[in-house]
Amino acid sequence: MTEVTHPAIDRARAAPPWVSQLSWTWLGVVPFFVFALMFLIIPTALLAVGGFQDSHGHFTLRNIADLFSPSILSSYLISVKVSAVSAIGGSLIGFALAYVALSGGLPAWVRPTLLTFSGVASNFAGVPLAFAFLATLGRVGLVTVLLVKLFGFNIYSTGFNLLSFFGLTLTYMYFQIPLMVLIIAPAIDGLKREWREASANLGASAWEYWRFIALPILWPPMLGASLLLFANAFGAVATAYALTGSSLNIVTIMLFAQIRGDVLHNQNLGYALALGMIFMTGLSNAAYIWLRGRSERWLR
């Protein structure tokens, strides 16, 4: 930012008639920056600062160290596990769906249908999504009941529980898969038909085409999309809260309880908890942006 502003100021000094016009130019973006500062940057920065303070406002690393206490660490670990598994599963399945719909030799209507449905399903998240899975795979849900009636098979007798790590991951996939379809579709469209034809002409098998051409081009956007999906699941609250209440100790649920009623009995530890979440989502988003830059070289 600094190297952007200085030449403008220098020019303003050199040419006084420009002064008024320049300030008017900057005035145009003032509302946006005021909004961003008030409702995005300062609130977040204040939490970050609070994470490094004790209850008297003095600097401390105590809260950050306390994040590594067993109960908090385990909630971060469950969150990471749910987010990672739903991101990896979601991106593999989403990629398979997008690939076959876009270039699997299926009728033309499959593509717009999948993309439209993905737009809807990726937005169908939160509390209603939890209801849908409870009505389907809960103890009296449609699938559970049908399996008992038709096959005498009770999935709950196998140790399955919707209100668990596996159940939550399965539910998250409902918005992760369509999100992947929408993110990866442009990359699949970018795979040129000529590449496949050229490799076939040179005698490459389907495996060799994937190994030496398609995957080297597709892995950065795929990995990048998985990271985006990870951050997406990591910050999710409503689905998990409506599905499991507080029985599954993921970090967003813990933070929710902390905001509601200071369950950690330490306000500043709560700020550090939030800071840790920003650190995780920030890290995966930064990696995503870096990988996107890499893939854009090929996929134009």
Next chain:
Amino acid sequence: MAALTRGRLGSWLIILLGAVYFFVPLIGTFEFSLRYIRGRYSLEAYRIVLADPRFSATLTYSTVLAVATIAVGVVLVVPTAYWIQLRLPRLRPVVEFITLLPLVIPAIVIVFGYLRLYNSNSVLPLTGTERTTDLLLMFSYVTLALPYMYRAVATGLRTIDVHTLTEAAQSLGAGWPIILLRVILPNVRVAVLSGAFLTFAIVIGEFTMASLLDRPAFGPYLQLMGANRAYEPSALAVISFAITWACMGLIQAFTRGAPGQVAGAR
């Protein structure tokens, strides 16, 4: 030929498995919502939900909030994106980075920050009264919608020649408000509308922020029903799905293309 058929069969199989995963919960929810009266299917759960005064109250509250969010979002985003395009292209990376921040910072963290910054003992006690808390909630939704709204409008602006349009309007004697309202806005109408419907879909069922700011929105109402009732939540989920579907359908109708945008109150 045989290989081609086998490949196509595999493609169909993958689509079929996907369809099962995505449609079974929808069917399950619908079926469950009809089970209110023992032994037969009925629309009783829907009747009860629709007759619940809290249903209409919270849905109205969230609708008003969504409309206000869209209005404020448009007023904030369109002039900014226009100005960046016209006069301050050097600032574009900074502004784009800021508009993407709500995707990086989880919603629950943002609202936690508000509760610390705007508590009733602070300089600007926005959480002090109900009306100002409504205002704060609306601003929080504007931040949630910011990435989608800004990207839609900025993409729309890039397809038109802002410089020529602005100069033409100026030489005809138009001032800035007229240029924005009658020249720029009509040209990015489609982008604004698709951003608006997406915003509506995000705001209408949002739970975390409304719940933590303790406002009577539709999302917290859904959660409350889920915790206390058996069949009504399924009816509500079907209604929510219909609302989401309607928003996405409207985006498609206006843009005549694939909805390349995603968001959601997770």
